[in-house]
Amino acid sequence: MRKILIGILALLLLAAPAPAQKKKASKATSSQSQSVKNLKSQREKTLKELEETKKMIQQTNSNEKATVNKLNLLNKDIQTRKRLIHDLNYEIQGLDQEMTRLSMKRDSLQADLEALKESYAELVRQSHYTIADESPLLFILSAEDFQQMLRRVRYMQEFQQFRKEQVARIENTQAEIDMQNQMLSENKSNKEEAVRTHKVQQDNLSRDEKKQKAMLEQLKKKKSTLLAQQKKQQKKADDLNRKIEELIAKEMSKSEGKTLTKEQTLIAGGFEKNKGRLPMPVEKGFISGHFGVQAHPTLEKVTVNNKGVYIQTSAGTQARAVYEGEVTSCFVMSGTTAVIIQHGNYRTVYSGLYSVSVKKGDKVKAKQAIGTIYSDPEDDNATTLFFQIWLNKNILNPEQWLAK
Numbered sequence: 245m246r247k248i249l250i251g252i253l254a255l256l257l258l259a260a261p262a263p264a265q266k267k268k269a270s271k272a273t274s275s276q277s278q279s280v281k282n283l284k285s286q287r288e289k290t291l292k293e294l295e296e297t298k299k300m301i302q303q304t305n306s307n308e309k310a311t312v313n314k315l316n317l318l319n320k321d322i323q324t325r326k327r328l329i330h331d332l333n334y335e336i337q338g339l340d341q342e343m344t345r346l347s348m349k350r351d352s353l354q355a356d357l358e359a360l361k362e363s364y365a366e367l368v369r370q371s372h373y374t375i376a377d378e379s380p381l382l383f384i385l386s387a388e389d390f391q392q393m394l395r396r397v398r399y400m401q402e403f404q405q406f407r408k409e410q411v412a413r414i415e416n417t418q419a420e421i422d423m424q425n426q427m428l429s430e431n432k433s434n435k436e437e438a439v440r441t442h443k444v445q446q447d448n449l450s451r452d453e454k455k456q457k458a459m460l461e462q463l464k465k466k467k468s469t470l471l472a473q474q475k476k477q478q479k480k481a482d483d484l485n486r487k488i489e490e491l492i493a494k495e496m497s498k499s500e501g502k503t504l505t506k507e508q509t510l511i512a513g514g515f516e517k518n519k520g521r522l523p524m525p526v527e528k529g530f531i532s533g534h535f536g537v538q539a540h541p542t543l544e545k546v547t548v549n550n551k552g553v554y555i556q557t558s559a560g561t562q563a564r565a566v567y568e569g570e571v572t573s574c575f576v577m578s579g580t581t582a583v584i585i586q587h588g589n590y591r592t593v594y595s596g597l598y599s600v601s602v603k604k605g606d607k608v609k610a611k612q613a614i615g616t617i618y619s620d621p622e623d624d625n626a627t628t629l630f631f632q633i634w635l636n637k638n639i640l641n642p643e644q645w646l647a648k
Contacts, residue, residue, distance in 0.1 A: 280342050283335040284434065287441070290328045296528050297321045299558050304624045310462035312470065313624035315541055316532050316556065318456050325449045332442040339435040343428060350424040357417045364410045463542040470543055478548065480578050484630070485551045488593055491573050491584060492634055504588055512588020515567050521647050522566040523611055525594060525631050529557030532628065535641040552593065552632035553642045559627050562613040563594045566646070571606045571614075580618045582630075593632040 301317050387393035463470065504512065515522075533554030540546040569587040576582075582595035585608060600615035602608060619627040633640045 280335065280338045280431070280434070283331060283338055284438075286331055287328065287335060287438070290324060290331065291441075293324050293530075294321065294328070296558065297324060297530070300556065300627070303559050303619070303627070310459040310466075311624040312463070312473075312541060313626040315456070315459050315463065318452060318459065319541070320530055320532070320556075322449065322452050322456060325445055325452065329442060329445050329449065332438055332445065335438050336435060336442065339431050339438065343431050343435070346424050346428045346431065350421055350428065353417055353421045353424065357414065357421065360410065360414050360417060364407075364414060367407065367410065460542060467543065471546070474540065474543065474546065474548070481551070481630075484577050484582070484595060487575065487577055488582065488584070488595075488632065489637075491575065492591060493637060495572055495584075495586070496636065508586075508588040510588075511568060512590055515569075515587040515590045518567065519645050522645050523564070524555065524646055525563050525566050525592075526555055526557045526561050526617070526629060527564070529555045529561065529629075531643065532556040535643055551639055552595075552630055555629045555631055557617060557627050557629065559619045559625065561617050561627060563597060563615050563617055563629050565594075565608045565610060565612050565614055566592055568607075568609050571602045571604055571608060574600055574602070574604055581615065583614050585614075589636055591634040593630075593634070595630040595632075596628055 297317060297320050301314070301321070304311070304314055304317070387396055531553050533548070533550050535550055535553050537547050537549050540548060563583075565585055567587050569585040569592070571583060572586045572591070573584040574581060577595070580595065581597040581600050582593060583597065583600060583602060585592050585594075594614060596618050597615035598618035602614045608614065617627050617629050619625050631642055633642045633645055
């Protein structure tokens with residue numbers, strides 16, 4: 245009996261796990277695994293972005309003639325591709341770290357498994373040598389008194405329970421090793437996929453940069469034509485901005501001396517709280533013309549002053565309200581329509597629509613479609629929305645308000 249108790253106690257101490265360390269390691273691995281998943285998700289989003297730019301390029305005039313629109317789209321393609329390559333480098337690095345971590349954990353578990361098996365084998369040997377010539381029943385019945393018999397029954401029950409727990413621990417450790425192996429296999433596949441994607445994107449980037457260089461050379465030879473186009477476009481932009489400024493000033497003069505209603509105050513407060521989180525006024529697209537004074541993409545020493553942002557998208561795209569509000573103006577300018585939506589003391593402007601689905605006085609919700617954006621055949625079929633944000637009579641930088 246004494247031998248049994250000593251053997252069990254020794255084995256219990258030998259097989260005791262270190263739960264706190266294992267939980268900590270598991271948490272670190274889980275965090276790293278989530279980071280790798282996030283990088284893969286970002287890669288998929290960026291690839292979709294490239295597909296959208298490709299779609300816009302396909303919608304330009306099919307000839308090989310270089311245009312500012314084609315150059316803008318190519319520049320966007322190059323920027324996105326560089327970002328993707330940068331992210332892929334981090335993803336591959338993260339996958340390498342994750343695989344190293346998984347391998348170390350698997351090896352540690354394998355060592356634990358071997359120790360558990362050895363402990364269990366020792367337990368079986370101890371029990372065999374100690375009770376080989378004496379059955380459990382005789383061991384119990386040979387007790388000197390009733391109390392000793394009860395203790396022996398309890399000892400035997402605990403001994404059997406401990407054996408079951410040892411078997412369960414062995415099975416669980418083996419299952420965890422199998423899971424680590426599966427995760428290693430998945431990470432290896434993900435890394436191979438990321439490496440292939442990286443190679444393809446590097447090749448495509450080299451191709452695009454060659455196209456960009458050739459296109460710039462073509463456009464430099466058309467300096468006088470581009471200058472004339474730029475002056476024409478700047479005049480249209482100036483006329484539009486004056487019209488918008490006049491309409492907003494007129495709207496404000498009508499409400500001069502009046503305070504905002506409770507509803508308008510709530511909407512204005514909500515609009516302000518969402519600075520940096522407002523949705524883009526198109527579902528898919530990119531900012532092709534940034535706010536403020538910007539260098540011309542091809543003409544040296546020529547700048548443009550944008551009183552809003554130009555957002556390029558694919559043909560047939562709907563413009564959408566960035567926040568709830570009320571339509572206060574719909575007007576036609578240079579063959580396209582512009583819509584002004586009031587959000588308390590804030591206003592948003594959507595210009596470059598060829599058809600609208602709202603009218604003055606309509607209440608709109610966030611992301612509600614307000615009209616289809618015009619595709620300009622004179623500008624290589626570019627589909628561009630001009631978007632502004634105003635606070636009373638002050639124009640704001642929309643890029644500080646829109647979600648990244």
